[in-house]
Amino acid sequence: MGLMQLFKFKGGVKPATNKAQSVTLPIAKAPLPSVVAVPLHQSIGGTPRPLVQVGDKVLKGQMIGEADGWISAAVHAPTSGTVREVGMYAAAHPSGLLTDCVVIEPDGEDRWIERQRVDYKALPPEQVRELLRDMGVVGLGGAVFPSHAKTQASRSVPMEELVINGAECEPYITCDDLLMRERAAEVVKGIAIFRDLLQPKKVLIGIEDNKPEAAAAMAEAVKAAGEDFQVVSVPTLYPAGGAKQLIRVLTGKEVPANKRSTDMGVQCFNVATAYTAWRALGHGEPVISRLVTLTGNVAEPRNYEVLIGTPMDELLAIAGPKPDTDGIIMGGPMMGFLVPEAKAPVVKATNCLIAHSPALFPPKAPEMPCIRCGACAQACPHELQPFQMYWFARAKNFGKTQEYNIFDCIECGCCSFVCPSRIPLVQYFRFAKSEIWARERDKKAADGAKTRFEFKQHRDEREKQEKAEKLAKAAAAQAAKKAAEAAAAAASEGAPAEVAAPAAPLATGPGDTPAGPAAAPLSPEEAAAAAKKAAIEAAMARAKALRTQTQPQNTDNLTPAQQQEVADIEARRARLREIAKTELVHADAPPAATAPAAPAAPADNSDTSEK
Amino acid sequence: MLIAIAIMALGAVVLGAALGFASVKFKVEGDPLVDKIEAILPQTQCGQCGYPGCKPYAEAIAKGEADINLCPPGGAEGVGKLADLLGREAKPLDGVEKPPQVALIDENTCIGCTLCIQACPVDAIVGAAKQMHTIVESLCTGCELCLPPCPVECITMEPIQETVDTWKWKYPVVELKRVA
Ligand code: SF4
Ligand code: SF4
Ligand code: SF4
Ligand code: SF4
Numbered sequence: 001m002g003l004m005q006l007f008k009f010k011g012g013v014k015p016a017t018n019k020a021q022s023v024t025l026p027i028a029k030a031p032l033p034s035v036v037a038v039p040l041h042q043s044i045g046g047t048p049r050p051l052v053q054v055g056d057k058v059l060k061g062q063m064i065g066e067a068d069g070w071i072s073a074a075v076h077a078p079t080s081g082t083v084r085e086v087g088m089y090a091a092a093h094p095s096g097l098l099t100d101c102v103v104i105e106p107d108g109e110d111r112w113i114e115r116q117r118v119d120y121k122a123l124p125p126e127q128v129r130e131l132l133r134d135m136g137v138v139g140l141g142g143a144v145f146p147s148h149a150k151t152q153a154s155r156s157v158p159m160e161e162l163v164i165n166g167a168e169c170e171p172y173i174t175c176d177d178l179l180m181r182e183r184a185a186e187v188v189k190g191i192a193i194f195r196d197l198l199q200p201k202k203v204l205i206g207i208e209d210n211k212p213e214a215a216a217a218m219a220e221a222v223k224a225a226g227e228d229f230q231v232v233s234v235p236t237l238y239p240a241g242g243a244k245q246l247i248r249v250l251t252g253k254e255v256p257a258n259k260r261s262t263d264m265g266v267q268c269f270n271v272a273t274a275y276t277a278w279r280a281l282g283h284g285e286p287v288i289s290r291l292v293t294l295t296g297n298v299a300e301p302r303n304y305e306v307l308i309g310t311p312m313d314e315l316l317a318i319a320g321p322k323p324d325t326d327g328i329i330m331g332g333p334m335m336g337f338l339v340p341e342a343k344a345p346v347v348k349a350t351n352c353l354i355a356h357s358p359a360l361f362p363p364k365a366p367e368m369p370c371i372r373c374g375a376c377a378q379a380c381p382h383e384l385q386p387f388q389m390y391w392f393a394r395a396k397n398f399g400k401t402q403e404y405n406i407f408d409c410i411e412c413g414c415c416s417f418v419c420p421s422r423i424p425l426v427q428y429f430r431f432a433k434s435e436i437w438a439r440e441r442d443k444k445a446a447d448g449a450k451t452r453f454e455f456k457q458h459r460d461e462r463e464k465q466e467k468a469e470k471l472a473k474a475a476a477a478q479a480a481k482k483a484a485e486a487a488a489a490a491a492s493e494g495a496p497a498e499v500a501a502p503a504a505p506l507a508t509g510p511g512d513t514p515a516g517p518a519a520a521p522l523s524p525e526e527a528a529a530a531a532k533k534a535a536i537e538a539a540m541a542r543a544k545a546l547r548t549q550t551q552p553q554n555t556d557n558l559t560p561a562q563q564q565e566v567a568d569i570e571a572r573r574a575r576l577r578e579i580a581k582t583e584l585v586h587a588d589a590p591p592a593a594t595a596p597a598a599p600a601a602p603a604d605n606s607d608t609s610e611k
Numbered sequence: 612m613l614i615a616i617a618i619m620a621l622g623a624v625v626l627g628a629a630l631g632f633a634s635v636k637f638k639v640e641g642d643p644l645v646d647k648i649e650a651i652l653p654q655t656q657c658g659q660c661g662y663p664g665c666k667p668y669a670e671a672i673a674k675g676e677a678d679i680n681l682c683p684p685g686g687a688e689g690v691g692k693l694a695d696l697l698g699r700e701a702k703p704l705d706g707v708e709k710p711p712q713v714a715l716i717d718e719n720t721c722i723g724c725t726l727c728i729q730a731c732p733v734d735a736i737v738g739a740a741k742q743m744h745t746i747v748e749s750l751c752t753g754c755e756l757c758l759p760p761c762p763v764e765c766i767t768m769e770p771i772q773e774t775v776d777t778w779k780w781k782y783p784v785v786e787l788k789r790v791a
Binding site for chain 1: 649652653654655656664665732733734735749750752773774775777778779780781782783
C-alpha cells in the first residue's frame, strides 16, 4: 500500500455496505445442480455458434459455443453430462425473455476434458489473445466485455497504467473481496498476464479501504511473486468501483465517453477477470464457474464457487432463503435488477444474488414532483444533470436527453439514491436509452429499406428500358424482313403465270426426287424415314408458298411504275442471291439441294422473267 | 429628394441583385420539405397510403394533395411527427396500426415461381426459378406485398418477437409500485 497521491471523482454516495454478513465464512463450492443452462451469448459482441446437438455427451470444460468474430468469447460446458436442449431458455435479464441456451443434464461425474496448461510467455501475444477468447475470458466485474480485446495498447499512445479493479463498491457484494483474500496468488499471476500483454509502466491494484484483509493478502501475494504491482487503498465511496471512477482516483485521468481508455494510456481489469485469465492459461480451465455472493434475506449469507448455468432459485436455496423472500435481485441493490424468472441461470455477469423481501427493501413511497434541488447533480459521478435528463426522458423528448449526455450515464443509481422526491431517475434513463437505441435501429432499417427500394426501382427502370430497346430492335428486324418479302412478292406478281406454274412442281419436286433414287439402295425403314422427312419438308414448302400467297401485301395496290421499280430492285437482289446460292450448292453435298430448292424457286423465276 | 430616391433605387437594385445571386448560388438540391417528410415515413414501401411508395406519398403531402394520416405502418406516432413538422393538427390514423411483422415463406409449399420476388419492393426475398424461396428476415419491412401474388399462398405474416437484444425498458411510472 504505497503512499501515492489519490485523486477524487465528483459526486458519489455512501449507502449502507451490508458486506459484513457474507464475509464471515470462506468460499464454498456449490453442489452440482440438477441441470445447467448455459446461455450462448454471455459477453458483449457476437453470439457464439453452438457446437453441440441434443443428445451429445459433453465433458466439463468442453467448448459448446464458438466465438463469433473478434469481439466475442467462447462458452463451455460447466460439467460433464448430456445435452438435453439447444434452444430458448429463461435469460438472466430484466426482460424475463428467453435466450439461446445449451441445456445440459449433468451425469454427476464432473469429468474434465484434458486440460492443457500453456506457457503463455513463449507464445506470440496474438495467440495468447486468441487463447483467452477461446477460453471464454470476459470482464467479470459485470460488463462482460471480452478481455482479449482489451489487451491491445493504442498505437499512438504508450500504455502507462494498468488498473486492477478490486474496489467492489456495490453494497452486499463480497465475491471479489473473498477471492482476493483466499486466492490472491492466482489473481496476481493473472494480472501478470495482462501486464505482459499490455506492457504498462506500472500496475495499480485499487481496493476500497473497507477491505483491509483483501488488500493485505494481495500485497503479500505481490511480494511473494516478486512483482512490482502497487496495492492502493481507495476511499470507500460508491461508485469507486466503476472503471472510470477507479481510473480517475488512481491516475487522475478522465476517460471521455467517446474514447477508449487505452487512448489515454490506461486500461482496467477486474480482479476476478485476472483470476480466470490465469486459470485459463496456467491450468487450462475455461471460464465455467465464478464466485457468487448469496446474501440478503437468507439464513446463511456466503460466497460460493458456482457453475455457470446453475438455476438461480436452486442456487439461492443453498443459502436458505427466509420464508418471506419474494424475489431475487441479480447484482447489487444499486445497479442490479429483480430477476423476473427465478430459474434463469447464473451467467458470467452474475456476481451476487440477493434474496429480496419487503422487509429488507421496503417499497418506496410514491414519486413526487422534482423540486430541482440539484442533489442528483451533486451526487452524479459523471457530472451530469440528472434532473434535466429526467425532465426530457419523462416527456419522451429523447433528442434533448442526448444533448444532456444521457449516454455518459453509467446507471450507477447515485441520483435516485439521493433524490428527496424519490424519483426513480435511473429507470427513466434506462427507458430513454433503450428507446433511443430502438429508434436508431428502426432508422437504420428504414434507411436500408429506402436504399434497396430505390435500387429496385432503378433496376426495374433499367430492365424496362433494355427490354424496350430489344423489342425495338426486333421490330426493326421484322419490318426489314417483311419489306424484303413484300418486295419479293411484288416481283413475283410481275410474272404471275410463271410463279403459279413452277411453284407447285418445285414444292413437291424436292420431295419426290431425292426419295426416288434413295429408295432403291436403302433399307425399307430408312426409306420410310426418308419419305416421311420429305413429306414434312414438302408440307413446309407448301405452307410457305401458301403464306406468301395469302398474306396481305403492302405491294398490292401499286402503280405499274412502282411495281416496275420494285421488280427491278428485287431482280437485282435475286441475282445476288442466285450467285451466293450457286456457290453454296457447289460447296455443299448434293442432298443439300432440298434446302435451297424452295427459296430458289422464285429466284429462278424472277431471274428468267427478267431475261 | 431626387437624390434620396436615386439612392433608394440603387439600394433596391443592388440588394435585388445580391438576393438573385444568392438564390442561384445557394440553390438547394431537391425539395428539402419532401426529404424531411420522407425521413419520418417508415420506408415500408407498402403502398397502403395509396401512393406507390413512401417518397410519392411524401411528395403528395408536401404538395398538399394528401392528408398526413394515411400511413398505417407509421402509426399514430408518425402522424404526430408529421403534424409537428408541418404545423398541422394531428389527427387519428386512417387505417389500422399493426404490430411489426415479417413475412415467412413456407418452404415446403413454395413452388419457386419467383412472383413474390418481383413483388417485394425492397429485395428481401431470395430464390430462383423452380428453387425454394426464402425471406431475409432482417430486410423484410412487413409490407405484405408478397402475399397476393403467391399462387400457392405459402407466405404468412408473423409478428416480430421481442428478444433480449431488442427489449426495451418500460416507462417507469407504471412500475413504481412494484420495484424495491
Ligand atoms: S434530486 Fe430529485 S428532486 Fe432534486 S433535482 Fe434531482 S430529480 Fe429533482
Ligand atoms: S445513474 Fe447516471 S445520472 Fe444518475 S448519478 Fe449515476 S451516472 Fe449520474
Ligand atoms: S403507407 Fe406508409 S409505409 Fe406504406 S408506402 Fe405509404 S408512406 Fe410508405
Ligand atoms: S418479403 Fe414480403 S412483406 Fe417482406 S418486404 Fe418483401 S414483399 Fe414486403
